[in-house]
Structures are given as structure tokens and as C-alpha cells.
Amino acid sequence: MGFRLVQERRIVTALPGPTSASLAERRKAVVGAGVASTLPVYVADADGGVIVDVDGNSFIDLGSGIAVTTVGASNAAVVDAVRDQVEHFTHTCFMIAPYEGYIAVAEKLTDITPGDHEKRTVLFNSGAEAVENAVKIARHATGRDAVVVFDHAYHGRTNLTMALTAKSMPYKSGFGPFAPEVYRAPMSYPFREGLDYDGSSITGEQAAARAISAIEKQVGADSVAAILIEPIQGEGGFIVPAEGFLPGLAAWAKDNGVVFIADEVQAGFARTGAWFASEHEGIIPDLITMAKGIAGGMPLAAVTGRADLIDAVHPGGLGGTYGGNPVACAAALASIEQMETLDLNSRAREIETLVVSRLDAVAGQVGIIGEVRGRGAMLAIELVEAGGRQPNPDAARKIAAHALQQGVVVLTCGTYGNVIRLLPPLVITDELLLDALDILEDSIRTVAKDQ
Ligand SMILES: *Cc1c(COP(=O)(O)O)cnc(C)c1O
Numbered sequence: 001m002g003f004r005l006v007q008e009r010r011i012v013t014a015l016p017g018p019t020s021a022s023l024a025e026r027r028k029a030v031v032g033a034g035v036a037s038t039l040p041v042y043v044a045d046a047d048g049g050v051i052v053d054v055d056g057n058s059f060i061d062l063g064s065g066i067a068v069t070t071v072g073a074s075n076a077a078v079v080d081a082v083r084d085q086v087e088h089f090t091h092t093c094f095m096i097a098p099y100e101g102y103i104a105v106a107e108k109l110t111d112i113t114p115g116d117h118e119k120r121t122v123l124f125n126s127g128a129e130a131v132e133n134a135v136k137i138a139r140h141a142t143g144r145d146a147v148v149v150f151d152h153a154y155h156g157r158t159n160l161t162m163a164l165t166a167k168s169m170p171y172k173s174g175f176g177p178f179a180p181e182v183y184r185a186p187m188s189y190p191f192r193e194g195l196d197y198d199g200s201s202i203t204g205e206q207a208a209a210r211a212i213s214a215i216e217k218q219v220g221a222d223s224v225a226a227i228l229i230e231p232i233q234g235e236g237g238f239i240v241p242a243e244g245f246l247p248g249l250a251a252w253a254k255d256n257g258v259v260f261i262a263d264e265v266q267a268g269f270a271r272t273g274a275w276f277a278s279e280h281e282g283i284i285p286d287l288i289t290m291a292k293g294i295a296g297g298m299p300l301a302a303v304t305g306r307a308d309l310i311d312a313v314h315p316g317g318l319g320g321t322y323g324g325n326p327v328a329c330a331a332a333l334a335s336i337e338q339m340e341t342l343d344l345n346s347r348a349r350e351i352e353t354l355v356v357s358r359l360d361a362v363a364g365q366v367g368i369i370g371e372v373r374g375r376g377a378m379l380a381i382e383l384v385e386a387g388g389r390q391p392n393p394d395a396a397r398k399i400a401a402h403a404l405q406q407g408v409v410v411l412t413c414g415t416y417g418n419v420i421r422l423l424p425p426l427v428i429t430d431e432l433l434l435d436a437l438d439i440l441e442d443s444i445r446t447v448a449k450d451q
Pocket of ligand 1: 126127128129155157230234235263265266292
């Protein structure tokens with residue numbers, strides 16, 4: 001595909017440059033301190049694999065605005081679709097005056113989500129809103145209250161989704177009280193089974209049995225409306241559960257009339273080399289929550305799943321003023337079409353091969369990489385104290401900062417803050433990706449020397 005902006009890394013000022021610095025001053029006077037930004041620079045333009053700041057610096061983007069701009073931040077097909085839609089109408093509210101785009105997105109999601117059972121879709125604005133509504137649907141359909149979530153989970157920042165999210169700082173601290181009837185079960189985290197970081201691991205089946213036992217003993221199967229899980233955890237550290245864990249939970253849910261909800265907000269839409277991460281283990285979730293990569297950066301979210309569950313809700317029970325906004329729907333249709341045309345599922349797997357082989361080689365040479373993991377272009381490096389397994393958030397922070405100074409944007413995550421995550425736009429060129437990997441490797445080696 002062609003790009004509007006030159007696909008190159010180019011640092012021409014100190015960071016932040018003077019224009020960014022003055023925007024930072026203006027910001028401090030008016031923007032709430034509770035909203036933090038990773039980058040000290042301000043964006044003027046973005047396209048393909050680059051973000052250009054207001055001082056003319058061009059950064060290689062390995063974050064995609066948190067797995068959102070999978071097709072690029074100004075993909076021409078998405079831009080055309082959005083322009084065409086805004087020239088006709090920006091909003092009528094689907095609950096008042098409906099339109100075709102909403103239906104077309106629902107049709108598309110029926111096609112690409114796992115399973116060929118009868119499905120329905122409802123559209124929303126954000127991932128958190130999709131998760132809240134999936135829980136509403138599961139409770140309504142089952143007549144039960146309890147929701148089971150997992151260690152390291154991230155599901156959003158609204159009141160219910162804060163309760164569903166595991167990590168206190170920064171997501172929950174000081175923001176309680178939280179919604180009731182949320183229960184946390186142990187996750188499968190192959191690199192860190194147990195509390196002693198000894199690396200002893202259990203199988204996915206054993207981890208599922210452990211979680212199921214906790215649910216049965218502490219909640220009771222009859223009380224559980226839903227199990228809600230990210231098939232690959234995002235903010236929690238790009239944790240890929242051991243094989244067999246997800247199928248074990250899904251089978252138990254099915255046997256017990258529990259709704260199995262896959263939160264694919266971060267992992268969905270070609271990111272992991274499949275339309276949805278659930279597919280890697282053949283899971284067919286009852287409900288799937290989606291957002292981030294769905295619409296090329298326009299705010300849109302969805303719940304797609306079993307028709308009998310979703311249609312159990314009375315008319316008027318679900319919705320929202322902006323849910324399924326026509327401009328966002330047009331962007332989603334164009335983005336998904338780009339994923340198909342450019343075969344971005346294959347591209348994600350290519351990126352995995354390229355990045356993992358490179359990082360594995362580095363991991364063998366420095367003592368601070370505990371594990372390189374992930375699927376497709378949802379990849380992570382877990383940093384540890386040299387030679388051991390203790391989490392090393394300091395190294396993660398320093399590597400990200402070092403890479404940024406050289407013009408490469410990487411994000412950190414993880415319960416312990418010690419994971420570097422790589423989420424490049426899937427349209428990034430090999431040349432740009434290789435340049436970014438050179439910088440990342442150099443950053444890792446530089447930081448490893450001081451550890
Ligand atoms: C980002 C995220 C959410 C929340 O999405 P928002 O659009 O920020 O509300 C929910 N679940 C997962 C897995 C996420 O990564």
C-alpha cells in the first residue's frame with residue numbers, strides 16, 4: 001500500500017522540541033493531571049508506521065495507540081469512507097432514526113467472529129461500555145448475578161469495569177466503592193506460576209481446574225452469570241495462558257449454564273494473526289467484546305454473540321446515544337475490508353516471525369529478558385532482575401525511554417510494570433520494523449549493562 005507520509009525515523013530536535021514544550025505548558029494549565037501521556041511530544045500527523053510530532057520529529061510507532069490503528073492512523077480507505085459519511089450525516093442516533101451502516105457492521109461481525117451459530121450484535125462506543133453490556137446481557141439471560149474475572153485482568157475504567165479490572169494502581173486506587181458480585185479467579189500465567197517466581201509451571205488443564213475449583217468453592221456454579229476473560233491478557237502483561245486453560249474454562253461454563261465472554265478488545269481484529277485470539281485454541285465464546293482495532297481509530301465497540309442470549313433482553317434495554325455512530329460504522333467497514341484485502345492476519349504472523357527470532361537472539365545474550373511471548377503482532381518482553389525472575393519494572397521503563405529518545409515508540413504494561421509490549425500497525429513496512437528492532441535491541445543492551 002502507499003503512504004502519505006515518508007516512512008522513516010527522524011529525530012531533528014531535542015525531545016520534547018520547542019513546540020511540544022509550549023503545548024505541555026498550555027496543557028498543564030487546563031488538562032486534568034489524572035490523564036497521563038506516555039510521549040512528551042504532541043502529534044501533528046500520523047500514517048502507516050510513523051507518528052510525526054509538531055516539531056517535525058518522526059517516530060516509528062510500535063504501539064498503534066494501544067492496538068487501535070491496525071490499518072494505520074490515516075489509512076486512505078478509512079479516510080475516504082469517513083469523509084463520504086460525514087458529508088451525508090454524522091449522527092441521527094440508531095435508537096431514533098436507524099441506518100444501514102450499523103446493520104452492515106453487525107453482518108460483518110457475524111461473519112468474522114468464531115462459530116456459525118445464530119448471532120446478534122449491539123454496538124457501543126468504548127471497550128469498557130462493551131464489557132459492561134456483555135455483563136448486562138449475561139445477567140439478564142441467566143437471571144444470575146456473579147461475574148468471574150481473573151488475576152491480571154483489564155476490562156476498563158468505568159465503575160463496573162474497574163471492579164472487573166485487577167490492578168489497583170493506577171486504575172482503581174481511590175475510586176471505590178466498586179460494583180458488587182465480582183469474583184477473581186487465578187489465571188494461567190506460565191512464566192509466573194505460584195508466588196515464589198520459581199518458574200515451576202502447571203499445565204493449562206491444571207490451571208483451569210484450579211480456577212474452576214476456586215469458582216465452585218467461593219461462588220458456586222449456580223450463582224455465576226458469566227466468566228469474563230481476555231484470551232490473551234493485554235494491560236496485565238500480554239499473558240498467553242497455557243494451552244488447555246481456555247478450553248477447560250469454556251467447557252466448564254457450557255456444562256454449568258455460565259456465559260463465557262471473551263474480551264477481545266485488545267487482541268481482536270487480526271492483531272494476533274487471526275480475526276480473534278479465541279481462535280488459536282478453537283474457543284467459540286458465547287459473547288465477544290470488541291473495540292480498539294475495529295474502526296481504524298474511530299470510537300466504536302461491539303458485543304457479538306449467541307442470539308438467544310442477546311435477544312433475551314427486552315427492547316430498549318440496550319443502547320446509548322452514540323452507540324454505532326454512522327461515521328464510526330463507515331470507518332469499521334473500511335478497516336475490516338482493508339484487513340481482508342491486505343491479508344493482515346498473515347501480516348501479523350509474519351511480524352511475529354520477524355520480531356520473535358530477533359528478540360529471542362537478544363534474550364540469549366542479556367540476563368534481563370525473562371520471556372519473549374505473544375502471538376502475531378501482540379508481542380511482549382518480560383524484564384526480570386539479571387539472572388532471576390524478580391520483575392524488573394525499572395529496566396522496562398528505561399528501555400522504553402531509551403528507544404523513545406532514538407525515535408521508537410514502545411509501550412509498557414504488566415501487573416508488575418515490567419513488560420514491554422509491541423503492537424505495531426500491521427501495515428508497517430519491513431524496513432521500518434527492522435529499523436525499530438535495531439533501536440529496541442540497542443536500548444535493551446544499553447540498559448542491561450547497568451543492571
Ligand atoms: C482497552 C481495553 C478495554 C477498555 O477499552 P476502552 O475503550 O478503553 O474503554 C477493555 N478490555 C480490554 C481487554 C482492553 O484492552
